[in-house]
Amino acid sequence: xxxxxxxxxxxxxxxxxxxxxxxxxxxxxxxxxxxxxxxxxxxxxxxxxxxxxxxxxxxxxxxxxxxxxxxxxxxxxxxxxxxxxxxxxxxxxxxxxxxxxxxxxxxxxxxxxxxxxxxxxxxxxxxxxxxxxxxxxxxxxxxxxxxxxxxxxxxxxxxxxxxxxxxxxxxxxxxxxxxxxxxxxxxxxxxxxxxxxxxxxxxxxxxxxxxxxxxxxxxxxxxxxxxxxxxxxxxxxxxxxxxxxxxxxxxxxxxxxxxxxxxxxxxxxxxxxxxxxxxxxxxxxxxxxxxxxxxxxxxxxxxxxxxxxxxxxxxxxxxxxxxxxxxxxxxxxxxxxxxxxxxxxxxxxxxxxxxxxxxxxxxxxxxxxxxxxxxxxxxxxxxxxxxxxxxxxxxxxxxxxxxxxxxxxxxxxxxxxxxxxxxxxxxxxxxxxxxxxxxx
Ligand code: ACO
Numbered sequence: 001x002x003x004x005x006x007x008x009x010x011x012x013x014x015x016x017x018x019x020x021x022x023x024x025x026x027x028x029x030x031x032x033x034x035x036x037x038x039x040x041x042x043x044x045x046x047x048x049x050x051x052x053x054x055x056x057x058x059x060x061x062x063x064x065x066x067x068x069x070x071x072x073x074x075x076x077x078x079x080x081x082x083x084x085x086x087x088x089x090x091x092x093x094x095x096x097x098x099x100x101x102x103x104x105x106x107x108x109x110x111x112x113x114x115x116x117x118x119x120x121x122x123x124x125x126x127x128x129x130x131x132x133x134x135x136x137x138x139x140x141x142x143x144x145x146x147x148x149x150x151x152x153x154x155x156x157x158x159x160x161x162x163x164x165x166x167x168x169x170x171x172x173x174x175x176x177x178x179x180x181x182x183x184x185x186x187x188x189x190x191x192x193x194x195x196x197x198x199x200x201x202x203x204x205x206x207x208x209x210x211x212x213x214x215x216x217x218x219x220x221x222x223x224x225x226x227x228x229x230x231x232x233x234x235x236x237x238x239x240x241x242x243x244x245x246x247x248x249x250x251x252x253x254x255x256x257x258x259x260x261x262x263x264x265x266x267x268x269x270x271x272x273x274x275x276x277x278x279x280x281x282x283x284x285x286x287x288x289x290x291x292x293x294x295x296x297x298x299x300x301x302x303x304x305x306x307x308x309x310x311x312x313x314x315x316x317x318x319x320x321x322x323x324x325x326x327x328x329x330x331x332x333x334x335x336x337x338x339x340x341x342x343x344x345x346x347x348x349x350x351x352x353x354x355x356x357x358x359x360x361x362x363x364x365x366x367x368x369x370x371x372x373x374x375x376x377x378x379x380x381x382x383x384x385x386x387x388x389x390x391x392x393x394x395x396x397x398x399x400x401x402x403x404x405x406x407x408x409x410x411x412x413x414x415x416x417x418x419x420x421x422x423x424x425x426x427x428x429x430x431x432x433x434x435x436x437x438x439x440x
Contacts, residue, residue: 016368017278019342024277025057027204028166032194034210034243035068035105037267038112046209047112049273050171059166061197062129063174064109065190069101070094084143086246090150090187098150098187102175106131109173130170134158135193137178137186152178152186154193159200166201195250199257206259207276208251209267210243214285223285225292228255255289261340262287280339280369288340293374295381298334298346303327305343306334309364318400319362320429334362335381337374344369347378349385352419358386359422360396379408387440394440397426397433410436 031050037043053060070088074081074097082089090098113129138155140148155178165172174197176188191208198206215223215231218238226234235248244264251262265272265284275283286292298306306327313319327334330348337345345365351358360382365374386394395418396405406412413435415423426433 012368013279016280020278021056023341024204026059028059028061028201029053029277030061030063030194030198030201030203030206032063032190032206032208033065033109033267035065036211037209038064038105038108039068040268042268042270043112044115045270046267046273047115049271051113054169054171060171061162061166061174061201061203062109062113062171063176063190063194063197064105066098066101066105066176069104070097073097073101084146084148087140087148087151087189088187089146089148092150095150095185095187098177099185102177106173106175113171128170129173130165131173131175132161133179134162134174135178135188137180137188139180139186150184150186152180152188154178154188154196155180157196157200162197162201189250191247191250195254195259198254198259203259205261205263205277206254207263207265207273208247209265209273211266211268212241212244212264213266213269214264215240215244224282226285226287227291228252228287228289231287251287255287260288280342280344286340293337293339293377295335295337295377298331298336300328300331302334302336302343303331305336306346309343309346309366310362313364319364320431322362335378335385337365337378339369345374345378347382349382351389351391352422353389353391355419356390356392357419358382358389358391358394360394363396375404376408383440392440394438396436398436399431399433402434402436405436410438413437
């Protein structure tokens with residue numbers, strides 16, 4: 001038996017994170033950080049983690065909010081902020097406060113993200129933080145008879161400039177303000193800016209970092225994964241906090257426009273960003289245009305993933321050995337289960353049309369994802385495939401997992417119940433597997 005490093009959980013966590021780190025390298029992640037988080041003492045840890053993302057080769061764009069800073073300034077001057085349809089109405093007086101608040105958040109962010117940079121020359125070049133005049137804006141104008149003043153919307157974003165900085169391994173900081181061609185300044189919505197930046201840069205992920213853990217269901221439980229449709233339905237039925245509700249329109253637009261994942265996480269939870277980006281379960285709510293888990297037909301490119309799943313089990317005698325060549329010739333029989341772009345399981349269906357029978361084989365769920373129902377999903381997939389092919393019986397052979405199949409309706413059977421061709425192979429293999437059948 002192989003010895004295990006004493007901190008087994010570290011090794012497991014590192015192995016789980018590795019494919020995600022590999023996947024995100026050279027991809028763009030947009031982090032939209034609420035000003036409540038920037039102002040909180042918890043931001044120091046988060047800032048360190050953000051810097052580390054840059055060192056892992058991930059292109060990071062930070063968009064920040066200003067709401068808390070503006071509210072504080074308005075409170076100091078005992079003024080209230082009128083709003084319409086969730087957007088602040090910005091008059092000349094408010095605009096001065098917005099500019100002031102924006103400058104303050106920016107300096108706080110720059111300071112936090114600069115910590116530790118001077119210690120290492122490598123870090124200095126990778127994490128240099130660049131901000132600039134990236135957005136041109138236009139006024140929102142008059143809505144329902146209300147002049148929104150200096151509250152604006154995006155006219156254009158200088159993506160070429162942002163990409164150039166990212167290419168040079170800099171982190172880019174974008175503020176929710178823009179200037180018009182006539183030289184006026186407009187206050188913008190942070191969510192809108194973050195979504196448009198993510199869309200224009202074809203970002204892999206857009207992460208909103210707020211005070212809340214994520215989206216909650218009717219019983220107040222955190223919802224881990226949502227498709228765009230599910231999110232819309234849930235927000236209609238279950239009111240969310242103001243901060244989370246505000247994000248929905250930009251989230252849906254980002255997803256519809258090709259951003260693969262939008263994630264809501266808490267900035268108060270130490271490590272939440274890493275957990276969301278580098279683990280399967282994440283830490284907050286992850287939203288995608290379509291359902292998260294899906295099962296698809298395998299292709300030759302999946303062979304390395306199949307081998308990674310099956311080899312340890314072959315070595316333990318749980319599965320019969322299948323060579324690369326075998327997999328290449330029989331790849332059409334395999335289906336792959338993916339969660340969030342990562343492969344977590346496979347299964348094969350070998351058809352015996354003459355006998356109207358099908359063999360379910362090579363059912364494997366990654367050890368990192370077991371007991372989450374994926375085995376059941378793969379079984380359902382094979383049952384549906386078999387029914388679609390007009391097969392009447394599904395069978396499987398197992399040395400170690402008979403109980404799992406029995407609990408799912410398979411019945412003990414004998415070798416003579418198998419197609420003749422399979423009986424011959426059974427005797428050749430001499431593994432003494434138990435036989436199970438399931439009428440379809
Ligand atoms: N025997 C009995 N029950 C089991 C076994 C087992 N060998 N393995 C897991 N279970 C139970 C779990 O305890 C859990 O029970 P619970 O719901 O009461 O808590 C339940 O199965 C989990 O079900 P799922 O979440 O749907 O299954 P999972 O995604 O974990 O996948 C699978 C099940 C495929 C068996 C997985 O454990 C695995 O990959 N095992 C190693 C490979 C293997 O044995 N594959 C089958 C080879 S035989 C063939 O392919 C024909």
